[in-house]
Amino acid sequence: MAADRIPPHPDPRDVPLQQVLEALIEPARRTIVEQLSAGPSDIPCGGFDLAISKSTATHHFRVLREAGLIRQYYAGTSRMNSLRREEFDEAFPGLLEAVLWASVREAGLRVPGVA
Template sequence: MDTDRVPAHPDLRTITLQQVLEAVVEPVRRSILIQLRDSPADIKCGAFDLPVSKSTATHHFRILREAGLIRQYYAGTSRMNALRHAETDEAFPGLLDAIVAAERRATRS
């Protein structure tokens, strides 16, 4: 991991529920969370299936990172994304699972 280029990540103990909920209100950001949740490995930014431009996707990744929901780091030239599931679950028990389950129910309807 190239630590010189790793963006700042907040301590989840400093994140409020309001910040998390504001981050996940956007459908593209929920899609990112679900894709990370379903992936057996971290995902590079360009590998997500998103209906937005690269610059808009970058904005969504930043919002999720600043809300403490994802961790980003570089592997070579690729910016990788990891879901901070265990940390989020410690701060907000069951919240990510509930968000993912609700989104899946909504997309089935």
């Protein structure tokens, strides 16, 4: 079975705020969350646009999963990732929205044309 390889997913309501903030503070991890939030479909670990090694990426995915932010499951040899949006929002209302909003806003400010 493939399910055996899938580590535990805590209920977001059981995750301390401290752990959630620690998960969201790392830029690469925020990028992961942003890309998941932006796209309509789940993304395999290797499908993200990240400038880090595979082993480091694995570490980041684990931190996000243990913080209740993402769900992971296998599809063949690929480990898929999906954002646990609703469940997480129930536990931490407004938090993800605020962080993502600020991220997008900053990304926008870096691009414009006014320079």
